Amino acid sequence: MSKKFNPETLCVQAGWTPKKGEPRVLPIYQSTTFKYDTSEQMARLFDLEESGYFYTRLQNPTNDAVAAKIAALEGGVAAMLTASGQAANFYAIFNICQAGDHFVCSSSIYGGTFNLFAVTLKKLGIEVTFVSPDAPDEEIEKAFQANTKALFGESISNPSLEVLDIEKFARIAHKQGVPLIVDNTFPTPINCRPFEWGADIVVHSTTKYMDGHATSVGGCIVDSGNFDWDAHADKFPGLCTPDESYHGLTYSKAFGKMAYITKATAQLMRDLGSIQSPQNAFLLNIGLETLHLRMPQHCKNALAVATYLHNNDKV
Numbered sequence: 001m002s003k004k005f006n007p008e009t010l011c012v013q014a015g016w017t018p019k020k021g022e023p024r025v026l027p028i029y030q031s032t033t034f035k036y037d038t039s040e041q042m043a044r045l046f047d048l049e050e051s052g053y054f055y056t057r058l059q060n061p062t063n064d065a066v067a068a069k070i071a072a073l074e075g076g077v078a079a080m081l082t083a084s085g086q087a088a089n090f091y092a093i094f095n096i097c098q099a100g101d102h103f104v105c106s107s108s109i110y111g112g113t114f115n116l117f118a119v120t121l122k123k124l125g126i127e128v129t130f131v132s133p134d135a136p137d138e139e140i141e142k143a144f145q146a147n148t149k150a151l152f153g154e155s156i157s158n159p160s161l162e163v164l165d166i167e168k169f170a171r172i173a174h175k176q177g178v179p180l181i182v183d184n185t186f187p188t189p190i191n192c193r194p195f196e197w198g199a200d201i202v203v204h205s206t207t208k209y210m211d212g213h214a215t216s217v218g219g220c221i222v223d224s225g226n227f228d229w230d231a232h233a234d235k236f237p238g239l240c241t242p243d244e245s246y247h248g249l250t251y252s253k254a255f256g257k258m259a260y261i262t263k264a265t266a267q268l269m270r271d272l273g274s275i276q277s278p279q280n281a282f283l284l285n286i287g288l289e290t291l292h293l294r295m296p297q298h299c300k301n302a303l304a305v306a307t308y309l310h311n312n313d314k315v
Helices: 006-011 039-046 061-074 087-093 111-122 137-141 166-175 251-272 278-287 291-310
Strands: 078-083 102-106 129-132 149-155 180-183 200-204 217-224
Touching: 006 061, 006 291, 061 217, 078 087, 078 149, 078 251, 087 111, 087 149, 087 180, 087 200, 087 217, 087 251, 111 129, 111 217, 137 166, 149 166, 166 180, 217 251
Parallel strands: 102 129, 102 149, 149 180, 180 200
Antiparallel strands: 078 217, 200 217
């Protein structure tokens, strides 16, 4: 759908495509569980042999429709909602890093994310090196180690408003054989689509502009489907070697371009459970329907303030 329609249409129409006689407006599937006729059907769902809904901690129709809308807006292949933007950041890194691993991150990021990466992930055995986003390629490359698994940055940093050179960061990440993860909360896909500039994974705090009404805390991870995990299989055993908790299933082989989001959902969300409630996803969707109208107005307001301050001799 994202290839056929403009962002304005995607904001309103993407994600939920009702069939004849189904609700025109995305329903709130406020149910923990879903019914099946046989235990064999449930077993196939549990083992990832079939797709479907059986427990909302893993998947929910309301959440999936909203995630699909955000994926369409970003131009990605799949997305997963989380309970908050911080949960999205944690899952995005933890999905490809484990104890003993390392990643590199722009130093111009939200303070909460800085603490998550520098303090809490360190307690889990995952180390981070912060680099100036304005540093030359060679200096940033020196931060990479043999166990480095990702490069992370914010498209527009919160709150310092520094603009990330996504192309430069993507070039460095891909030279080192790792994905670039970009937090695109502030611009939203209305103002910037990081995949078009080389990013591989995008995260959002949907709490901010996507929600737009200060009603719902939430987050989202979107995968471009562009990073070739198998080409760097030694770096990403979680995706490229059998998962014994799913009878030896290998995500990259079984799910192809959907491997990253499938693992994040089936493994991390299964075990850690930071889901977004269907009620919050419903409210988020209402916010997304006006995102294409609100973001230009935010920009117009910001420019008016900046112009006034620029022309005021007291500033």
